[in-house]
Amino acid sequence: MQTHSTRRAAQGGAGRPHRVLASVAVAALALTLLAGCGDLDLTNPNNPTQEATVTSPEGLMALGVGLQNRAATNIGNFIYTAGLISDESAAISTALVNVRDAEVGTVTPGAGLVSDLWNSSYRTIKTANDIIQNAYGVTTLSPGTRSGLVSIAYLFKAEAISDLTQAFQRVPINTLGTETPTFVDRATALTYAIALLDSAQKTYTDTAPSAQFTSSVLSQGFNVPNTIQAYRARIERMRNNDAAAVTAANLVGRTVFSRLSHTDQAVNRVFNLSTTGSTGALPRDSVRLQAPTGYGPLVAYHITASATVVGFNQPVDAYTRFSVRTAPTPLYYPDEPLLIKAEALARQNLLAEAQAALDSVRTDCGGNVADDPNACLTPIAGALTQAQIIDSVYTIRRYELFATGLRWEDARRRGLVGKGSVAKRCWLPYSIGERNANPSNVPADPEGIDAPAFPAPCGVATTP
Secondary structure (H helix, E strand, O other): OOOHHHHOOOOOOOOOOOOOOOOHHHHHHHHHHHHOOOOOOOOOOOOOOHHHHHOOHHHHHHHHHHHHHHHHHHHHHHHHHHHHHOOOEEEEOOOOHHHHHHOOOOOOOOOHHHHHHHHHHHHHHHHHHHHHHHHHHOOOOOHHHHHHHHHHHHHHHHHHHHHHHOOOOOEOOOOOOOOOOOOEOHHHHHHHHHHHHHHHHHHHHHOOOOHHHHHHOOOOOOOHHHHHHHHHHHHHHHOOOHHHHHHHHHOOOOOOOOEEOOOOOOOOHHHHHHHOOOOOEEEEHHHHHOOOOOOHHHHHHHEEOOOOOOEOOOOEOEEOOOOOOOOOEEOOOOOHHHHHHHHHHHHOOOHHHHHHHHHHHHOOOOOOOOOOOOOOOOOOOOOOOHHHHHHHHHHHHHHHOOOOOHHHHHHHHOOOEOOOOOEOOOOOOOOHHHHHHOOOOOOOOOOOOOOOOOOOOOOOOOOO
16 A cells, blocks of 8 residues: 555654664665655665565565564654643643644644654554565565564554554555555454454464574564563453453563664654654643652653743643653553453453452562563552442553553543543544545544544443
């Protein structure tokens, strides 16, 4: 698919995984690809052609590096956009007017935060498709390297679709061989994302990834099998498939913190966006000031109090986790699967088990994973009702999972969307570039430019 997103010439602010490639040829090719446009079929004689890229082991390995780069960019764009739409972040005083407007729910189809998220998602999908379509045709590629490449291609294609469904009411999923794809509803897209994760898991399990893939392609800190299950748990939660969410959550190792790395040259996307004057958006100080008693460690993990950075509509603090250029991009935080499990068990009225899962997050104080958020709270005294457990899960999700973009979906699930609420909008308008390129298939925008009145009917099932 060559949508408007893949025809754009610049990738913009991408972060290449911090992994030194074993082959100088692969490294040079990867850098060329990452600097290029979404099509990857440039006519510049100094650049590799699309055919050369996908018909050699070096080219496919370079695409694997580029795929992780594009995924990190996409995740950063999602964090940034969802933070502005929800009650997590706010524009700094030098930000452009469309950034200032977004934090109060006013978003136009031409806003950069719309096109950036749309474009980076489909760039990720295009690169994943290039790997999936061509990896099995390169006979000189070792089976284990092929397995690793195809696994992460399926995984990040699922991730991109998952992020899209949290921002747009309908999205294209069948994008191969057409510039005018049809759009599908949220349920169809999420079912497809689960099928992609199934393919990622089977590919990874059937043939163990090679040492070449691990050392030359895989970003440091990126754990593929645990990320597959964590994303499965996340998506099954979005589908309200409680039993499947618990099953997937139970398969995520508690000692794993899966991340994508960055360098001084390949900068973390959230850092880049938050510290750039025209796009600058930082944590609202209300997040810190509204934290319940005892939540200090969680707040300090993500947010640093600041009186020197001025917000436009309200005061802002500084990021702690994204305060440096090389900050890794979390693929998920280690306690997210447990919080998914706690909510899903509570929704099935398995209250004792749900409370135990919740307590395991509350009492985590650094004993499982280094450098992850730790609540360091005491266990809950007494047995909670279903409603109390779910309320407690959402309270701790706000701080454990701060700046992941998931706050927006949480607001939809709780019916807290509309002007002045937790999230200002149900959905973004569709990118004006995509509408111009695919006018027959892009749906009507589901909401107006301004924030809808509270409570906005998002068409998503809410929790008890």
